[in-house]
Amino acid sequence: MAVDKDKLLQFLLRIGDSTLVLSHRVSEWCGHSPILEEDIALANTALDLIGQSQMWLGYAAEVQGEGKSADDLAFLRDAWDFRNVLLTELPNGDFGRTLLRQFLFDAFQSVLMGRLIKSSDETVAGIAAKASKEVAYHVERSADTVVGLGDGTEESHKRMQQALEYLWPYVGEMFESDEVDAAMAEAGIAPDPASLREEYDALVGRVLAEATLTIPEGKFAHKGGRTGYMHTEHLGHLLAQMQWLQRAYPGCEW
Amino acid sequence: MTQPSVKQVWEWLETIPDPEIPVITIVDLGIIRNVEFDGDTCVVSVTPTYSGCPATSMINMDIETCLRDHGLTKIELKQQISPAWTTDWMSDSARAALEKYGIAPPQPAGGPKRCPRCGGDHLEKLSQFGSTPCKAQWRCQDCLEPFEYFKCI
Structure with a gap:
């Protein structure tokens, strides 16, 4: 049974937009990190994420079949057409919050990519195989840093706990399921996100415990990014910066 | 032609x-x-x-x-x-050339085998990432020199 093209497109945009938006956020650190090694690490992470976005959005454009490119999708859509999870568009905050956001996303990616490698869609499986090697490095580093800062000084611990309280309500959205996910699961293209939660909680729980951080009790989850229902007010500002050159000088190349 | x-x-x-x-x-x-x-x-x-x-x-x-x-x-x-x-596709001559150039070649163990400068094996990782996406930064505790390691993927 052929999968519904529009649903496959939505699925690809959800992953591709999440990596793209997070890549831009992480790149904002370039030249501002506390030490040189961290600056290089963040820039490298942003680079990997943008490389992954190129693959996901490149395939999304192909599925869409309107002759568009990955660049067209990245630079010429408005906030309401983006399908990234809200977590990725949140402002960086301090270094600790940036790395905690990274860890919460990397952990999700590492679980998801592990499943997508077995996707019935060959292109999805190929991209996932490529991305999973990079994700393995990302999650190792972000987990290490979260432990270092969480179980660090009184000040760093306090900031990491505050960051966790700010970010945690954005974790739930990643595991939401709707008719797009149901169609992907039925076609064997991707797992139902809800089925990833157990593995995610085990990984995140272990690292946060080691970091001496307490996961907030509330179950409330901010939603609306991956469905496109409503983004936070932060996405528009991010896109204004990311897209302005292509908007002001359409088709500009160098 | x-x-x-x-x-x-x-x-x-x-x-x-x-x-x-x-x-x-x-x-x-x-x-x-x-x-x-x-x-x-x-x-x-x-x-x-x-x-x-x-x-x-x-x-x-x-x-x-x-x-x-x-x-x-x-x-x-x-x-x-x-x-x-995968770095498995890298030729043996390339691995040797990398080491001679001062970059520790990729190892399945996930870290460099020895310092490409002095050959010492007391090594510590400085950062998972280096000057290009394919490299990490390490330091030799014998000669105290930092060096790059070609990551094994």
Whole structure:
């Protein structure tokens, strides 16, 4: 049974937009990190994420079949057409919050990519195989840093706990399921996100415990990014910066 | 001109240095996955090392320039993502060249075997990431020099 093209497109945009938006956020650190090694690490992470976005959005454009490119999708859509999870568009905050956001996303990616490698869609499986090697490095580093800062000084611990309280309500959205996910699961293209939660909680729980951080009790989850229902007010500002050159000088190349 | 053999094209490609690590060639690196002729078009399949590696576009340009210099006019470069590139495809001569150049070659154990400068084996990781996506930063506690390690993926 052929999968519904529009649903496959939505699925690809959800992953591709999440990596793209997070890549831009992480790149904002370039030249501002506390030490040189961290600056290089963040820039490298942003680079990997943008490389992954190129693959996901490149395939999304192909599925869409309107002759568009990955660049067209990245630079010429408005906030309401983006399908990234809200977590990725949140402002960086301090270094600790940036790395905690990274860890919460990397952990999700590492679980998801592990499943997508077995996707019935060959292109999805190929991209996932490529991305999973990079994700393995990302999650190792972000987990290490979260432990270092969480179980660090009184000040760093306090900031990491505050960051966790700010970010945690954005974790739930990643595991939401709707008719797009149901169609992907039925076609064997991707797992139902809800089925990833157990593995995610085990990984995140272990690292946060080691970091001496307490996961907030509330179950409330901010939603609306991956469905496109409503983004936070932060996405528009991010896109204004990311897209302005292509908007002001359409088709500009160098 | 008469169409060169596939073997000839491979030999030409073997002269192209990696733009970031000029002591190894792009063939040594294992990123050229296939060369074939489709009619009179020379089709070269290239796989990226890391998905966002900025050297990828430069490598493509170098391939095209090299083949044009040898008289080919119809060239097609294909990006091949699957199977994903692995450092297992790197040739032994490339590993030796890397070490001589001061970059510890990739090891299945996930870290460098010895310091590429003094050969010491008391090593510590400074950062998972280095000056290019494919490298990490390490330091030798014997000679105290930092060095780069080509990550094993």
